[in-house]
Amino acid sequence: MAEPVLAVEGLTRRFGTFTAVSNLSFEIEPGEIFGFLGPNGAGKSTTIRMLCGVLAPSAGKARALGLDLFTEADRVRARMGYMSQKSSLLTDLTAAENLRFFGGLYGLEGSRLAGEVEYRLKEMQVWEERDLMVSALSTGERQRVALAAATLHRPEILFLDEPTSGVDPLRRRLFWEAMDELVASGMSILVTTHNLGEADQCDRLAFIMAGNLMAYGRPRGLKEAMGRQVVELRTDRFRALQAEARRHPEVLAAELQGRAVRLSLAAGTDPAPLLSRLRAAGLEFEALPPELPSLEDLFVDLVQRSRADV
Ligand SMILES: Nc1ncnc2c1ncn2[C@@H]1O[C@H](COP(=O)(O)OP(=O)(O)OP(=O)(O)O)[C@@H](O)[C@H]1O
Ligand SMILES: [Mg+2]
Incomplete structure (x- = not known):
């Protein structure tokens, strides 16, 4: 090199x-x-x-x-x-x-x-x-x-x-x-x-x-290194969905972005059972296909983790 x-x-x-x-x-x-x-x-x-x-x-x-x-x-x-x-x-x-x-x-x-x-x-x-x-x-x-x-x-x-x-x-x-x-x-x-x-x-x-x-x-390496996938859920009741999602142990983070909730899950886990449980809790939403975290997800994660340290 x-x-x-x-x-x-x-x-x-x-x-x-x-x-x-x-x-x-x-x-x-x-x-x-x-x-x-x-x-x-x-x-x-x-x-x-x-x-x-x-x-x-x-x-x-x-x-x-x-x-x-x-x-x-x-x-x-x-x-x-x-x-x-x-x-x-x-x-x-x-x-x-x-x-x-x-x-x-x-x-x-x-x-x-x-x-x-x-x-x-x-x-x-x-x-x-x-x-x-x-x-x-x-x-x-x-x-x-x-x-x-x-x-x-x-x-x-x-x-x-x-x-x-x-x-x-x-x-x-x-x-x-x-x-x-x-x-x-x-x-x-x-x-x-x-x-x-x-x-x-x-x-x-x-x-x-x-x-x-x-x-x-x-x-790309930074996003992959987070070891996460993000599932974006579109909904009108984004605050209720965020609060409910945070109760489930596989949800590593649930952040609002506009009228959507971005759920972070460990890379490789199947989101389907979680989504079924959220629907069973009475929440309606449209789920986008899982994707790599964005740099914004990384930015938010780093800032929040540093806050948790203080
Ligand atoms: N001459 C100086 N005397 C004292 N503190 C300073 C001085 N210059 C910078 N700082 C402090 O150092 C820190 C870093 O400032 P810096 O300007 O490098 O940040 P930055 O990352 O460029 O921020 P921004 O995104 O707002 O431009 C700040 O807390 C700033 O107040
Ligand atoms: Mg500057």
């Missing part, structure tokens, strides 16, 4: 007595889109900020592109790109002026800079908007200009912190298509998102909570 482009070991960041990131270890393979998930305050941005050199770690090691990320920072950082959670674009400059400004910071100039600015704006489908002030752009356009700015110097590793928050589904898809093209051109991407549909498109995921790594792997 190729050497990982990024290998993080025991990364930790404390703010006073509070530990925001705790002993985090993970690796990113070349050319993958690596998703970083977790509730608000989990430590995602803090981790990215340490890896981009904006924030010093309290402990831990990281190697990127064959170099030590913390002791050889200058040499590595020139080969990384970063799009922060709060867009760093200058709103009173146009899209093209922003790119020229950031390109200058990366050391690009002259025709090379002009060529790169044009190439990136076209690639991100914001070339038509190049002479508009950033303040006049929509959220989706702004995010794509920010992505163009973060990739001007052709970084090998790209860190994107919630790049699609506030972006509509269509623009979100456009943004992911742009990411797919960047990966096809050889970049590796670490992206944070609260959108589990996006997470499903990642090659691998790390799920962190309260600074700790809770789950790590391919989306």
Whole structure:
């Protein structure tokens, strides 16, 4: 297997007595889109900020592109790109002026800079908007200009912190298509998102909570590792059905989703006897075929288990 482009070991960041990131270890393979998930305050941005050199770690090691990320920072950082959670674009400059400004910071100039600015704006489908002030752009356009700015110097590793928050589904898809093209051109991407549909498109995921790594792997592998199947029951009386289902020992979890109850059962058990008992208790519902848990099921399960621990 190729050497990982990024290998993080025991990364930790404390703010006073509070530990925001705790002993985090993970690796990113070349050319993958690596998703970083977790509730608000989990430590995602803090981790990215340490890896981009904006924030010093309290402990831990990281190697990127064959170099030590913390002791050889200058040499590595020139080969990384970063799009922060709060867009760093200058709103009173146009899209093209922003790119020229950031390109200058990366050391690009002259025709090379002009060529790169044009190439990136076209690639991100914001070339038509190049002479508009950033303040006049929509959220989706702004995010794509920010992505163009973060990739001007052709970084090998790209860190994107919630790049699609506030972006509509269509623009979100456009943004992911742009990411797919960047990966096809050889970049590796670490992206944070609260959108589990996006997470499903990642090659691998790390799920962190309260600074700790809770789950790590391919989306399908993570779902299979739960050892569960989910049966969705559609009903008008979802609360009554949820309460009744929770009384049955084979029901590992019964969560509401809209007007449906999602029952988690151990993988491989036949749901039919349980469904008969629920119907015998006077409940009416339509049962969908059993399926693998979704990432949302995994997310809910991890959050609830951590609550049960406290
Ligand atoms: N400079 C700081 N000083 C003190 N505490 C901080 C600082 N920066 C972050 N924190 C705390 O560290 C924790 C992790 O924050 P972080 O921004 O990394 O979370 P996140 O996973 O990115 O959340 P979100 O999904 O809301 O963006 C939070 O409790 C936050 O308040
Ligand atoms: Mg964040």
